[in-house]
Amino acid sequence: MENINVMVIGSGGREYAICRKLKASSMVNKVFCAPGNPAMNKIGVEVLDIEENDYDKLIQAVELHQIAWTFVGGEVELANGIVDVFQEHHCKIIGPDKEAAQLESSKSFALKFMRKNNIPTAQSKTFSNKEVARKNITEFGFPLVIKKDGLAGGKGVYIAPDQEAALQFVDQQDVDAAHPLVYQECLSGQEYSVFILLDQNSYQVLPISQDHKRAYDNDEGPNTGGMGAYSPVPQLTSQQYEQIMKDVVEPTVKGVHREKFSYKGILYVGIMMTAEGPKVIEYNVRLGDPETQVVLPRIENDFAKLLNQVANNEKIDNIIISYESFINVVLAAKGYPQNPVTNQKIDLTDIPENIFIDYANVSEKDGVLYNQGGRILSVVGRAASLKEAQKEVYSFLNEHPISDTFYRKDIGNKAICD
Ligand code: AMP
Numbered sequence: 001m002e003n004i005n006v007m008v009i010g011s012g013g014r015e016y017a018i019c020r021k022l023k024a025s026s027m028v029n030k031v032f033c034a035p036g037n038p039a040m041n042k043i044g045v046e047v048l049d050i051e052e053n054d055y056d057k058l059i060q061a062v063e064l065h066q067i068a069w070t071f072v073g074g075e076v077e078l079a080n081g082i083v084d085v086f087q088e089h090h091c092k093i094i095g096p097d098k099e100a101a102q103l104e105s106s107k108s109f110a111l112k113f114m115r116k117n118n119i120p121t122a123q124s125k126t127f128s129n130k131e132v133a134r135k136n137i138t139e140f141g142f143p144l145v146i147k148k149d150g151l152a153g154g155k156g157v158y159i160a161p162d163q164e165a166a167l168q169f170v171d172q173q174d175v176d177a178a179h180p181l182v183y184q185e186c187l188s189g190q191e192y193s194v195f196i197l198l199d200q201n202s203y204q205v206l207p208i209s210q211d212h213k214r215a216y217d218n219d220e221g222p223n224t225g226g227m228g229a230y231s232p233v234p235q236l237t238s239q240q241y242e243q244i245m246k247d248v249v250e251p252t253v254k255g256v257h258r259e260k261f262s263y264k265g266i267l268y269v270g271i272m273m274t275a276e277g278p279k280v281i282e283y284n285v286r287l288g289d290p291e292t293q294v295v296l297p298r299i300e301n302d303f304a305k306l307l308n309q310v311a312n313n314e315k316i317d318n319i320i321i322s323y324e325s326f327i328n329v330v331l332a333a334k335g336y337p338q339n340p341v342t343n344q345k346i347d348l349t350d351i352p353e354n355i356f357i358d359y360a361n362v363s364e365k366d367g368v369l370y371n372q373g374g375r376i377l378s379v380v381g382r383a384a385s386l387k388e389a390q391k392e393v394y395s396f397l398n399e400h401p402i403s404d405t406f407y408r409k410d411i412g413n414k415a416i417c418d
């Protein structure tokens with residue numbers, strides 16, 4: 001199939017990078033994005049002024065623009081059942097349905113799936129009563145990982161250093177059957193983001209990357225949606241990679257197929273490589289942000305062709321992975337994630353050949369971009385090695401200061417030893 005029109009749902013840096021990749025496909029005529037962001041116009045994306053949850057208008061857009069398939073960027077829409085609605089209207093869409101999206105939206109659903117399929121994860125217990133949660137505070141020792149169930153944009157985890165802090169946190173929560181708390185043993189090791197592209201018959205694993213969840217250098221400060229990422233991850237040995245495939249990826253895909261989930265799209269496995277082997281920290285049912293911005297550029301296949309195969313339940317081609325290295329650093333508004341300031345002017349010009357900017361929370365006035373949220377954009381560097389890519393990104397950021405913003409200065413350091 002040549003010259004198809006496609007649509008992406010979402011408005012962040014991840015969706016910007018997805019649109020950028022789809023624009024590069026020889027089989028795609030037009031890339032639409034709803035609601036998109038104003039910076040996307042500049043790369044030839046047709047931004048549609050339709051909210052993610054305005055299903056009637058989205059379905060109308062599919063018909064009006066003869067969209068072959070739609071790719072859903074974020075978890076909120078998936079958890080709300082956008083895939084179910086599109087399927088009811090016989091519109092092709094890439095993403096899990098509402099039931100399968102619980103792998104991300106419900107920690108207890110994901111834990112049950114992992115237990116059933118023998119997938120290694122942290123020991124955990126779920127509580128729907130505050131008093132019982134208080135009584136079991138010493139269950140896994142300290143530090144204790146405490147998670148709120150449901151979607152939290154990566155910010156729903158508290159790691160309590162000791163009993164006093166743990167109890168104080170529990171006391172501040174509403175705990176009931178609809179808002180359970182999950183306690184987990186605290187694992188240690190390097191974290192990796194593994195994206196599986198799957199349909200109901202086949203799957204492929206995309207290049208592995210590493211995100212940086214904490215706001216500040218040396219993994220300090222509050223959890224965020226992610227402050228920077230890189231790929232490849234040379235510190236992961238081929239033996240460890242094989243172990244991840246055998247112990248986590250294969251049983252996960254088998255489980256999804258065995259359960260007969262309606263699942264076409266991306267399954268993101270957050271893994272911690274512990275001394276006892278890989279353990280799943282979480283499942284997400286979509287691509288990661290900011291990992292997408294470094295993973296997609298490493299895929300040498302025509303990405304639209306891969307997604308077209310998924311949309312049509314055809315066997316997915318083997319992924320061809322580039323040997324180049326990519327690092328991205330997120331530029332966030334001062335105060336993120338608690339109280340981000342807004343409205344700074346974003347004016348980045350003279351972009352070198354090996355630097356790419358993926359815009360996220362921006363608005364436009366008279367052709368000028370302004371910050372409208374926490375994570376404003378990410379700067380991606382491409383080079384033959386991670387070290388060079390890191391140098392390129394940080395030189396660029398140094399030379400283009402933007403007031404009232406900050407970024408981490410250590411993205412990639414866990415891979416670059418010297
Ligand atoms: P989650 O919302 O489950 O993705 O967790 C966000 C971040 O919290 C993860 O990326 C880890 O850095 C950290 N985290 C979550 N669960 C654990 C755990 N059991 N042990 C150690 N760190 C964890």
Ligand code: GLY
Nearest residue numbers: 225226288289290
């Ligand atoms: N970067 C982490 C996430 O997308 O959940």
